[in-house]
Structures are given as structure tokens and as C-alpha cells.
Amino acid sequence: MGFGGSVEPPAPFAQNEAERLYRELAGNDDIDGVVAFSWEIAPAMNVDARQTEPAILLTGVDAAHTAGFEQDLQTVDGQPLDLATLPEGQIYVNNEMAEEMAIEPGHTLQLFILGKPVNFEVAAITKDKFLTGTGPPGFRRGAVLPLDRLQELYGTEGKVDFVAVSNRGGERGGVPLTDAVVADVQEKLEGTKLTIRPYKQDLIEQAEEFGYMMMTFFIILGLFSIAAGLLLIFMIFVMLAAERKTEMGISRAVGMKRGHLVQTFLSEGMAYNVLSAAVGAGLGVAVSLGMTRIMAILFGMFDISIVFHVTARSLIVSYSLGVVLTFVTVSFSSWRVSVLNIVRAIRDLPDPKFARAGWRSLVLGLAGLGFGVLLTWTGLQVDHAFPFSLGVSLFGICLALTLRYFGAPERPLFTGIGLAILTYWVVAAGDTLDPLLGEMDGGMEMFFLSGLMMVASATYVLVYNNDIMLWALAKTGALFTRILPAVKTAVAYPAQNRFRSGMTIAMIGLVIFALTVMSTMNSNYDRLFLSEESRGGWDVWAVDSPSNPIDDITAVLREADGFDTAVIEASGKLGVAHSDVPGVQQLREDGTPYTEDFASYPVYMAEPAWLRNTGVPLNARARGYSTDEEVWNALASDGDKVVIDAFALPSGGMMIGPSMFRLRDLTAQDTEFDPITLRLRNRTSGREREVELIGVITTGASEAYMGLYVPWQTFADVLGSPQYNVHYMRLQPGADSVEAARAIESALLERGVQSKSIKQVAEEDSQLSRAFFYLLQGFMGIGLFVGIAAVGVIAFRTVVERRQQIGMLRAIGYSRGMVGLSFLLESSFITLQGILAGIGLALLLSNRLLQSNEFGDAGFDSFYVPWLEIIAIGAFAFISSLIMTIIPARQASSIPIAEALRYE
Numbered sequence: 001m002g003f004g005g006s007v008e009p010p011a012p013f014a015q016n017e018a019e020r021l022y023r024e025l026a027g028n029d030d031i032d033g034v035v036a037f038s039w040e041i042a043p044a045m046n047v048d049a050r051q052t053e054p055a056i057l058l059t060g061v062d063a064a065h066t067a068g069f070e071q072d073l074q075t076v077d078g079q080p081l082d083l084a085t086l087p088e089g090q091i092y093v094n095n096e097m098a099e100e101m102a103i104e105p106g107h108t109l110q111l112f113i114l115g116k117p118v119n120f121e122v123a124a125i126t127k128d129k130f131l132t133g134t135g136p137p138g139f140r141r142g143a144v145l146p147l148d149r150l151q152e153l154y155g156t157e158g159k160v161d162f163v164a165v166s167n168r169g170g171e172r173g174g175v176p177l178t179d180a181v182v183a184d185v186q187e188k189l190e191g192t193k194l195t196i197r198p199y200k201q202d203l204i205e206q207a208e209e210f211g212y213m214m215m216t217f218f219i220i221l222g223l224f225s226i227a228a229g230l231l232l233i234f235m236i237f238v239m240l241a242a243e244r245k246t247e248m249g250i251s252r253a254v255g256m257k258r259g260h261l262v263q264t265f266l267s268e269g270m271a272y273n274v275l276s277a278a279v280g281a282g283l284g285v286a287v288s289l290g291m292t293r294i295m296a297i298l299f300g301m302f303d304i305s306i307v308f309h310v311t312a313r314s315l316i317v318s319y320s321l322g323v324v325l326t327f328v329t330v331s332f333s334s335w336r337v338s339v340l341n342i343v344r345a346i347r348d349l350p351d352p353k354f355a356r357a358g359w360r361s362l363v364l365g366l367a368g369l370g371f372g373v374l375l376t377w378t379g380l381q382v383d384h385a386f387p388f389s390l391g392v393s394l395f396g397i398c399l400a401l402t403l404r405y406f407g408a409p410e411r412p413l414f415t416g417i418g419l420a421i422l423t424y425w426v427v428a429a430g431d432t433l434d435p436l437l438g439e440m441d442g443g444m445e446m447f448f449l450s451g452l453m454m455v456a457s458a459t460y461v462l463v464y465n466n467d468i469m470l471w472a473l474a475k476t477g478a479l480f481t482r483i484l485p486a487v488k489t490a491v492a493y494p495a496q497n498r499f500r501s502g503m504t505i506a507m508i509g510l511v512i513f514a515l516t517v518m519s520t521m522n523s524n525y526d527r528l529f530l531s532e533e534s535r536g537g538w539d540v541w542a543v544d545s546p547s548n549p550i551d552d553i554t555a556v557l558r559e560a561d562g563f564d565t566a567v568i569e570a571s572g573k574l575g576v577a578h579s580d581v582p583g584v585q586q587l588r589e590d591g592t593p594y595t596e597d598f599a600s601y602p603v604y605m606a607e608p609a610w611l612r613n614t615g616v617p618l619n620a621r622a623r624g625y626s627t628d629e630e631v632w633n634a635l636a637s638d639g640d641k642v643v644i645d646a647f648a649l650p651s652g653g654m655m656i657g658p659s660m661f662r663l664r665d666l667t668a669q670d671t672e673f674d675p676i677t678l679r680l681r682n683r684t685s686g687r688e689r690e691v692e693l694i695g696v697i698t699t700g701a702s703e704a705y706m707g708l709y710v711p712w713q714t715f716a717d718v719l720g721s722p723q724y725n726v727h728y729m730r731l732q733p734g735a736d737s738v739e740a741a742r743a744i745e746s747a748l749l750e751r752g753v754q755s756k757s758i759k760q761v762a763e764e765d766s767q768l769s770r771a772f773f774y775l776l777q778g779f780m781g782i783g784l785f786v787g788i789a790a791v792g793v794i795a796f797r798t799v800v801e802r803r804q805q806i807g808m809l810r811a812i813g814y815s816r817g818m819v820g821l822s823f824l825l826e827s828s829f830i831t832l833q834g835i836l837a838g839i840g841l842a843l844l845l846s847n848r849l850l851q852s853n854e855f856g857d858a859g860f861d862s863f864y865v866p867w868l869e870i871i872a873i874g875a876f877a878f879i880s881s882l883i884m885t886i887i888p889a890r891q892a893s894s895i896p897i898a899e900a901l902r903y904e
Helices: 013-025 095-101 145-153 176-188 199-243 243-255 258-302 311-338 342-347 358-383 384-406 410-429 444-463 466-475 483-498 497-531 553-559 608-613 628-637 712-719 739-747 756-803 803-811 816-851 854-857 867-893 897-901
Strands: 005-008 032-044 051-061 089-096 108-113 114-125 143-148 162-167 196-198 540-543 568-576 585-589 605-607 617-621 641-644 676-680 687-696 707-709 722-732 754-757
Touching: 005 114, 005 553, 013 032, 013 176, 013 676, 013 687, 032 095, 032 145, 032 867, 051 095, 051 145, 051 176, 089 095, 095 114, 114 258, 143 145, 143 605, 162 176, 162 707, 176 199, 176 444, 196 311, 199 243, 199 258, 199 311, 199 444, 199 756, 243 258, 243 342, 258 311, 258 756, 358 384, 384 410, 410 444, 444 497, 444 816, 444 867, 483 497, 483 707, 483 816, 497 756, 497 816, 497 867, 540 553, 540 739, 553 568, 553 722, 568 608, 605 712, 608 628, 608 722, 617 628, 628 641, 628 707, 676 707, 676 712, 687 712, 707 712, 739 754, 754 756, 803 816, 816 867
Parallel strands: 051 143, 089 114, 605 707, 641 687
Antiparallel strands: 005 162, 005 196, 032 051, 032 108, 032 162, 089 143, 108 114, 540 722, 540 754, 568 605, 568 722, 585 676, 617 687, 641 707, 676 687
């Protein structure tokens, strides 16, 4: 059934407490099972396959009380396991361990218990469940024995680690009963040091929080593709109206009203809409299935299980949203195309250019100015960047519409407004405006808004100045005389059709912008966390077994066979508090007035050797300490001094739960501060100690060194002995850290030591994050196909619209090749503007962000451009657009001259 809660202490407790709970909870109808169990960590070897594992989780379960946990104790085939009848000398192994070590039933499994080998015959392979060794984070491989046998092996008779409680109702139905069960169990635990943790409910809340975060992430990123798609729909209907302009004029002439035209286009659009939305929903399910599979692989190592799940509700919501968004876009485009002059439409004459805009521009402009001012004021009042920046941008756009009504010339007006909005976003991306406006809150939604506004403003500048590019090309005509006519034609048409050119540039630029920003920021994060400084001067870490701790790893290695300790230059160790019981170690920042309660945080016991030899860099130091070395030495000599990582800052950036400790006032911008008094508490024993915070680790090193670092004497006084130790080693120059880690693990296999190269671990984590970002880029790349499709649509429609022009060009001497080249260059010219605009704006924004104080204080002291990735993105978009243009270009070049001239 699984279990909804567990009774847990910071250390093993008397088994008679568990037996008391058996009796007292037997009458609770909301509980269908209570069982005590213990965990131990042991090295293992499959004697038959010669496969080893330095640490597995060995679970001992009370075989007499497994009722209610039948689903947690099953073979991979679904057969129930009976621990009470398991023969002496046999063991059950979970599926994860069996696959990793090539174990099959009947194989001999050798465990090293307290340093001595003990052989077991594998009786069966079990499902990966909590009671079969898939325990706390980091442990997936394990085995299970009856509790009494585990106690006998480790000499822990009469002691257990946990008591699991299973709610009635199965895996899902039992969740609503959790609060009532927790209250009942807590009442039974009064007067003891034991606590009840709603384990399943906590996991569900974490899963919901993670799911919400991922949903928000994908929605924000998907907005770029959605925006590009809406622009494409709008442009298609405008082009469709241009093709049927004469038909619409005749219809109006014989009595059709504007409303009828709107209804005609709207009906046609909705016919496409309802069908295409259904196809899109189906394709979305297929894409999500593939992404789910990839994410399941990526997050599997973090014990996060991701499975594909789709509901009718989600499909209906997605389909409905698609239909509604498309309906709004089609409605607006239908209204726009219905605005026409009947005479000009019948004669298929172009609309005249007026020196000033109409009254609609004035109405929209004034309304937008008012709304922009309102948004800006709202943003200032609530200190939020999104309404403020949206208001500023909207004000600029609507100011241009208003000034056009009063006759302001288009080019200088829209060029100036575009440059002004672009300048605002470049300046706002840093912290230049903070002294004037103060710090404003902003999340990932600012990424989309910045991309939308920067690309829109750049598009205005480009489309109103394309003729300048034509002039520049003409001046360099001597370099390519033979193709100069084709080049001039290719540039002239986009300059005359600003709407189509601008829409296509914006579609491509939006997606390229998003892809480039993600690639650039991810590469700079990788460089920060993979730097030599982030490793703190250490090359290898080794984790010992809780049942077989090591005091001095160098001395133990000196006695072991097959390892030369001369390669070790320095070593030190950190003790880890009981990480399998969240919240035992708690922190509180003292001060007046004081309202906060204690919150949990990882705590490490820093021994003097580690403190003297560490090079972990600090972002901030307390006044009176001029170097990082002075801070670490202070911890070695004064038991009341501590150091914490940067993720504990109010905006530390680490995705940790709200119950985790955060400092109140210290920020990432502070490099010096007055010592801060913290209170460290053991939640279970109630022991407390005041400590003084004198240093904050840099963000770059905080990922590897997240936690509170406490001298050993304070740790022992408050938290007792550590659960296990992490030994750090600095190697001699030139030594291979990967080979050294393997040699250490091999030499200390019988003691259950796990060893890793710190650099290798950082690179593996980086590869994982990079793979995830590639997945996101692939998701966003879907929008790139929208922009490429726009290029193809324009190219095909242009051939139809310009048949007479093609005939004239052929008649005055253009060859077929020159005509085809002109169309090819025309599409390339538009695509290239979108690509270069997206890349340039993305690099500009990324550079501004990384130069800001917030990123600078986090450790970003340089700007790295991943040119290879960016060029690959741009090349893919450009080559794809060329492919989409080849067919219409060949079609244009093959039209007979006479047929083209006669075309109407």
C-alpha cells in the first residue's frame, strides 16, 4: 500500500517504542499497517558475475508486521514476498541493484559487514520500493532482510531506525487521511523524542511544486513559439486578402457589407482553426511523450520519477486555448482586411501613402498612452518590473501612433521610437536604473517580455531603413557587377512591403533570440561552476560508510594494498549531519525585532585539517577579516564561528523549499558585513548553541559546498556524532583525479568507501544540465519552423502576385538564373535580418545581465559567447529558409515571358 508517514529520530531508538506503537495504533481504522525497520550501508560484490558496488542500502524489516505493506514487498513479477519464511543465509535484492550488478536469483552476494565478508544467496529480485533499499536520495540500489537478522549482523539488537505507518485506502486513496493519522500518532509520541513525518504528503507537495515549476518554465518558453505562430496566422490572412482583393472589391460593389467580409474570413479561418487545433493537440501529445522519456532519463539520477501522463481535461484545455487564441487572431486580421476602398480594390491598385495617419491611429494611440502610463504607475507602486517595463514599451509604441496622426514622418519616427525602446531594455537589463527606481521584482516572464519588445523595436528600425542597405549594396556594385541587378531587386521588394518583411523578421528573430540567450547563459553558468576556484582546491572526495567510519583516510590508505599515498598532497574531512531525517538540524537568525521560527538547513562538521587546507572561495566576509584564509582559520580556532553558502541568501537562487533557512538582510551584493548571530538547534534533543556567521561562500562554489560549516566541537555539542564523513583530498600537481578516485575506491572496497573526482562530478552535472537545456532548446526550436514556414509562404505567394513583374524583368533582359537568384536573395535577405537581429539582441541582453552587480557578485567576472552553438542555430535557420525558397525561386524563373505579361 505504501506508507503515508514515518516515525523517525536523529539516531536509532529502542525497539520497544515501536512495539508500543503496534499496540496503541491497532485500533485506528485509518491505519492498515505499522512496521519498524532499519537501514545500514554496506559494500557488495556479486561473486558469480564479479561485479562490485561500494555502497548499497541494506534494509531490515520487522517480518511479523508487514501487513499493509504488501505492495512494497513484491518480486518484479508481482509475487508477494514473505520475509518471515526467508531461509537463513538468503537475501532479497531490488531490481536496480540486480541490473547494476548483473544479479540473478541463485547468485552469491558478498556483503562486507563491519569490514568482514558475509555471503548470501539471492532468493529473488524485488521491485524498487522504499522497504527494499530504494531509500533516501542517493540510494537506489539495495537489499532487504528480516529486521532481527540485520540487527544481529550489526550488533544493534533492540534498536530500530524508523517506524513506517500505512494509511488505509491504497497509494492514492490514503492521502486524505494523512492529517488525522499524523495527529493520532503525534499524540502517542508525546513525552518521547520521536516525531512523525507525513512522508507521502511531503513527496506529493514536492512533486506538485516541481510540476508547477516545470509547467511555468515550459509555458514561458512556449510563448515565443506561440507569438511566432500568431504572427504567421495574421500574415497568412493578410496575404490571402491581398490575393483576393479584386474579388472583395466586387463583392462590396454588389452590396456586401464590411461585416459580411469579416464573417466570410472568420468562417474560413475557424474551419481551419478547429481542425488544425485538433492536429496540434495530437502532435503536442506526441512531442510531450518524447520529452517525458528524455526527462525521465535526465532526472532519474536525482531519484525524480517522471512518467508520461495525459488526461482528457488537459487535452480539452489545450485544444480550447489554441482555438481561442487563433480565433482572436483571425478576428483581428479579418477586421483589418475588410477595411478597403472599393474602387482601388476592383482595379487592384495599391493603397496610397498618406502624410499622416487616420483617426483610428489617434484613438489607439491615446488609449495606449493612457494604459501605458497606468501600467508604469502600477509597476512602481508594487515594485514589479513586468507591468513597469510593459507600460514603458507600450507608451513608446502608442506615442508613435499618436504622432503619426499629426503628420510626423514615418522613418525618423519609427526608427527613433524603436531605438528608444531598445535602449530602455538594454539599460534596464542591468542595474543602471536601480538608483532611480529601486530594485524591482521580476521572474522568468521578463525573459519573454524583453525578447518580444527588443525584437519588435529592432524590427521597426530594420524595415524602415532597408533602403539604406540597398544604397550600401549599390555602392559596392563593382565587386559583383553581374548579379547587382538581382541584388537590387531582392532588396527593393522587402523595402516596399514592410508589413510582410517585418512580420517574418520578427517571427524568426523572436525564436533565435530565445535560443541564443539560453545557449549563452547556460554556457556562462557552466564555466562558472566548472572553474578551478569552484572546487575549493580539492581534487577528490571519498564518502565512508556510517557503519565503518574512517578517522584519517590517508593513514588508512597507507595501510591498504595498491595505493600510493604520495599522490595525496593534503586531506581533510567534513562530517555530515543526519541527512535522512530532514529538519533535525535547524537554524534561526537572531535579532530584534524577531519573528522568524527555526528552519532546516544542511550542516557539516568541519575538522581543523579541512579548514586549514581548504580553498573554497568566499563572496562576503565579516568585518575584520581581510582574506578568505583568515575566515577559515577562525573556524579552526574558534568553535563559535561558522560559514554558510550563498544559497542561504534571500535571493540565493537555489530551488529549495520554503521551510529552508534564509538569511534576512544579507544580499549577494554585500561583500562585507557585520557578524551575524545564528542559533543552531537539534530539533529532537532540543540542544541549542549561538554561533557567529563570518563568511558566505560564492555562488560558483555553493553548488558543490551547500550548507552551514560548523567547527567540530560545536557540531558535537549540538548534533552529536555525524552520520558519515566526506574526506577531501588535494593531489600532487599533474595527478589524474579520476584514476586516483578509482584507486581509492578499489583499495577501500571492503570498508564501503565511495570515491569520485570532484572535477568529473561537476562535469557530469554540467552535462546533465546541458542536456536539459538542449531539450528546452529543441522544444523552443519548434517555433523556428514557424518562421521558416513564413519564409516559404511569402516566397510562394510572391511568385503568384508578381507574375507580371517577372515577365517585365525577363523582357528587359533578366535571365532565368537572375530571376531565380533574385527571389532566393530576397528570402535570404529577410531571413538573415531576423537571424542577425535575434543573435545580436540576445548577446547584448546576456552581456548586460552578466555585467550587472547581481551576477557579478555571484562570481561572473567575464562574458563567454558559445559561438559554435550560436553559429549552428543561425546556420540551421538560414539553410532551412533557403530550402523553403528553392522551389518557388525555380518556379519564378521558369515562367514563360508572354504568359507572365498576360497574367491578370
